[in-house]
Amino acid sequence: MSGRLEKLRIKNEDSGEEYSVLFNPTEYSVEDSSKWTDQDRMGQKPELQYTGGERKKLTMELFFDTYEDRSDVREHTSKIAALLVYNREVHRPPKVTLSWGQAAPGGPHADFPFAGVLESLKQQFVLFLGDGTPVRAKLAVVFLEFTLPEEELKQNEPNSPDHTKAYVVKQGDTLSGIAAMFYRDARLWRPIAERNDVENPRVLSAGQVLTIPKIA
Secondary structure (H helix, E strand, O other), rough: OOOOOOOOOEOOOOOOOOEEEOOOOOOOOEEOOOEEEEEEEEOEEEEEEEEEEEOOOEEEEEEEEEEOOOOOOOHHHHHHHHHOEEEEOEEEEOOOOOOOOOOOOOOOOOOOOEEEEEEEEEEEEEEOOOOOOOEEEEEEEEEEOOOOOHHHHHHHHHHHHOOOOEEOOOOOOHHHHHHOOOOOOOOOHHHHHHHHHHOOOOOOOOOOOOEEOOOO
């Protein structure tokens, strides 16, 4: 193992600017979750239906200190704050990539590199020179994953809404529940009803084969 200190690096993917933090965070947290919705089943209790994964959140506190240099610490913190600024050309704030240490091997346990956007920022200035220049700051940052993992996309591909497919109705199924299953939105039951000439979306026959149309 290399004894070299690796700094956390932040790259603005829109401008290409890349810089390292002054001090590595002492800890970080990764928040991950999945989405579930109730699927109505006639005469039975609702059944939980998995509808996909949520975007990960990376939370940490960054520390900046320029007291020895007697320089304005905002020269460094402003780079982080700029990640919240709206870009008129791309119609959003910039995408960023956070890297720390050697190239990550990938897989479900790799937290870095983390590609996302800055969701929230809290700046706290805690030390000042005699003229009021801030020289020490703590920044609480939350980054939101920009794209869902490839594994998640592959897992949900069979039920993607851009392909027409068939579904065999089970006892207790409703169109809203089937819409939640295939479109991840129970409100999108009308395209299924219209395609299959279903008059009552809450009354289906077990064994009935429905065509699930693709939607934009």
